[in-house]
Amino acid sequence: xxxxxxxxxxxxxxxxxxxLMELRNITLKFxxxxxxxxxxxxxxxxxxxxIIGPNGAGKSSMLNVISGFYVPTEGSVWFKGYQRGPMKPYxxxxxxxxxxxxxxxxxDGMSVLDNIMTGRLTLMKSGLFSQAFWWGGAxxxxxxxxxxxxxxxxxxEIQNIRKTPVGRLPxxxxxxxxxxxxxxxxxxxxxxxxxxxxxxxxxxEDMCRFILDVNDEFGTTxxxxxxxxxxxxxxxxxxxxxxxxxxxxxxxxxxxxxxxAVIDAYLGVAHD
Amino acid sequence: xxxxxxxxxxxxxREDNQTFPIRFxxxxxxxxxxxxxxxxxxxxxxxxxxxxxxxxxxxxxxxxGLNILVxxxxxxxxxxxxxxxxxxxxxxxxxxxxxxxxxxxHVLLAGGITAAVGVLFGLPSLxxxxxxxxxxxxxxxxxxxxxxxxxxxxxxYSASGQITAPDRSMFGVFVxxxxxxxxxxxxFCLILLTLVxxxxxxxTRGTIGRKWMxxxxxxxxxxxxxxxxxxxxxxxxxxxxxxxGIAGALFFSVYLGAAEVGEAFGINKSFLILFMVIIGGxxxxxxxxxxxxxxxxxxxxxxxxxxxxxxxxTDLAAHIELMIVGGLIIVFLIAEPHGLAQLWRVAKEKLRLxxxxx
Numbered sequence: 163x164x165x166x167x168x169x170x171x172x173x174x175x176x177x178x179x180x181x182l183m184e185l186r187n188i189t190l191k192f193x194x195x196x197x198x199x200x201x202x203x204x205x206x207x208x209x210x211x212x213i214i215g216p217n218g219a220g221k222s223s224m225l226n227v228i229s230g231f232y233v234p235t236e237g238s239v240w241f242k243g244y245q246r247g248p249m250k251p252y253x254x255x256x257x258x259x260x261x262x263x264x265x266x267x268x269x270d271g272m273s274v275l276d277n278i279m280t281g282r283l284t285l286m287k288s289g290l291f292s293q294a295f296w297w298g299g300a301x302x303x304x305x306x307x308x309x310x311x312x313x314x315x316x317x318x319e320i321q322n323i324r325k326t327p328v329g330r331l332p333x334x335x336x337x338x339x340x341x342x343x344x345x346x347x348x349x350x351x352x353x354x355x356x357x358x359x360x361x362x363x364x365x366x367e368d369m370c371r372f373i374l375d376v377n378d379e380f381g382t383t384x385x386x387x388x389x390x391x392x393x394x395x396x397x398x399x400x401x402x403x404x405x406x407x408x409x410x411x412x413x414x415x416x417x418x419x420x421x422x423a424v425i426d427a428y429l430g431v432a433h434d
Numbered sequence: 435x436x437x438x439x440x441x442x443x444x445x446x447x448r449e450d451n452q453t454f455p456i457r458f459x460x461x462x463x464x465x466x467x468x469x470x471x472x473x474x475x476x477x478x479x480x481x482x483x484x485x486x487x488x489x490x491x492x493x494x495x496x497x498x499g500l501n502i503l504v505x506x507x508x509x510x511x512x513x514x515x516x517x518x519x520x521x522x523x524x525x526x527x528x529x530x531x532x533x534x535x536x537x538x539x540h541v542l543l544a545g546g547i548t549a550a551v552g553v554l555f556g557l558p559s560l561x562x563x564x565x566x567x568x569x570x571x572x573x574x575x576x577x578x579x580x581x582x583x584x585x586x587x588x589x590x591y592s593a594s595g596q597i598t599a600p601d602r603s604m605f606g607v608f609v610x611x612x613x614x615x616x617x618x619x620x621x622f623c624l625i626l627l628t629l630v631x632x633x634x635x636x637x638t639r640g641t642i643g644r645k646w647m648x649x650x651x652x653x654x655x656x657x658x659x660x661x662x663x664x665x666x667x668x669x670x671x672x673x674x675x676x677x678x679g680i681a682g683a684l685f686f687s688v689y690l691g692a693a694e695v696g697e698a699f700g701i702n703k704s705f706l707i708l709f710m711v712i713i714g715g716x717x718x719x720x721x722x723x724x725x726x727x728x729x730x731x732x733x734x735x736x737x738x739x740x741x742x743x744x745x746x747x748t749d750l751a752a753h754i755e756l757m758i759v760g761g762l763i764i765v766f767l768i769a770e771p772h773g774l775a776q777l778w779r780v781a782k783e784k785l786r787l788x789x790x791x792x
């Protein structure tokens with residue numbers, strides 16, 4: 163077992179740091195339905211953390227708790243050593259937590275460039291009057307952020323569709339633009355909700371490469387939900403397994419793979 | 435062959451980001467500005483000013499204002515007439531209370547007052563959306579008209595209940611009142627329209643514009659990437675109402691000269707401006723101009739052709755105008771929801787490849 167306080171170095175030489183976010187005894191109820199039951203786990207600086215589980219296990223709800231979209235009924239979320247009070251989703255975004263959605267949530271009426279620029283809204287500060295007359299501040303700020311966004315565009319290889327309205331793009335590219343928008347915010351934690359869903363093999367390989375590159379180059383901590391086990395086992399440093407709202411496994415991929423509870427949850431088990 | 439982006443290399447993000455990236459468009463824009471400022475003021479007469487240019491300029495301001503709210507921020511409003519009335523009564527009270535202050539300042543202040551009222555009626559937008567918000571703003575429309583009718587303080591206790599614009603001049607030239615020349619009316623409105631259009635363009639291309647469009651396209655996703663829905667919607671209402679208030683102030687003080695609130699700023703006005711925005715193109719500054727031009731010119735055109743040319747009775751021509759506008763709205767909503775601006779964009783895209791489309 164690894165030392166849980168110090169962090170460690172992975173086989174491919176990446177450094178995993180201390181605890182960045184900790185979820186303590188999270189319970190989430192919708193009326194009489196309990197979506198998440200008393201789950202605790204932590205997310206470490208620089209790691210790729212996967213959340214897996216069968217359909218309806220509460221993975222997306224968990225992600226929504228992390229992103230502040232749902233406020234947990236019980237339990238607390240600790241970020242960078244402080245307990246996070248009840249916050250609005252846009253305040254969580256300002257803390258440096260960005261996410262993508264299972265079913266793409268891009269702004270269809272805007273171009274790819276504008277969509278990615280929206281990712282930097284939390285970092286842009288110029289006021290109403292400066293913008294109204296496009297004097298120094300606003301114009302300079304726009305260019306500075308444009309430069310950062312162009313780097314991400316290069317990084318994700320979407321230069322040629324920069325000015326295309328998002329509504330016209332095919333599915334795989336939309337997913338990539340959504341990732342770009344999330345990256346543009348320069349997040350500490352990036353939440354990916356099924357980034358490979360509905361993709362073919364090549365698109366999945368591209369996406370895996372991007373996720374690894376993001377983690378490697380920007381040092382972004384990544385939390386992902388994914389159904390493709392091959393992807394999860396290859397990419398992630400540690401895996402949380404959920405079933406019926408409960409945590410049934412937590413650890414490195416190889417450990418989770420051999421966990422009997424996990425195998426039962428996925429393959430089903432005969433009840434006598 | 436002349437409408438090309440080839441050879442026009444952009445070497446900085448500023449150049450890439452400009453409003454008219456194609457040189458021919460830029461030239462066209464400057465030419466239009468030159469004609470508007472240099473030629474029309476010299477040749478304009480009272481008929482052209484009152485029938486075409488002044489209403490076009492004022493409605494264009496109002497349409498830009500409404501387009502920011504409906505087209506960019508996605509918040510439907512039927513209260514435009516009411517907000518224009520706020521601008522008109524604000525400028526009237528200001529002009530009568532402070533006769534020495536230039537009327538230009540009054541018009542801007544009237545816009546500011548309308549912005550405050552707009553924010554007040556925009557607050558419900560945080561909770562209600564779509565049709566329900568439209569009904570809430572409809573309530574604003576009827577309430578404001580009722581208010582200006584009911585409280586004599588607003589029309590300075592005049593016996594007729596009307597407000598009448600006093601004579602005011604700037605730099606020795608009358609801009610309001612009966613002695614105003616056609617050129618002065620035109621120039622006053624044109625300068626304000628230029629300012630409004632510039633500000634609107636700058637706001638919509640920057641951070642605030644992106645926030646508005648994000649809220650319009652998908653409000654939940656917008657909130658998750660860090661857009662505060664309250665302040666974003668409220669700024670949209672404020673900026674939109676500011677422009678609409680300016681339009682209302684000009685409509686009363688420069689164009690009409692005297693106004694009765696129910697007649698000049700009734701529900702019909704709200705619909706007229708909404709139609710301008712729909713026909714012109716939601717979410718487009720150019721569309722606001724196109725829609726305003728279209729709906730101002732159509733009646734003039736029909737009147738000249740049907741009544742002047744074919745000798746039909748006036749009332750028949752007026753009814754045909756209503757039918758045409760109604761039909762056009764339906765056609766546009768079904769066939770081209772992005773209006774004239776989209777037709778213009780498509781035409782330009784085709785022109786860029788013409789005559790070799792492959």
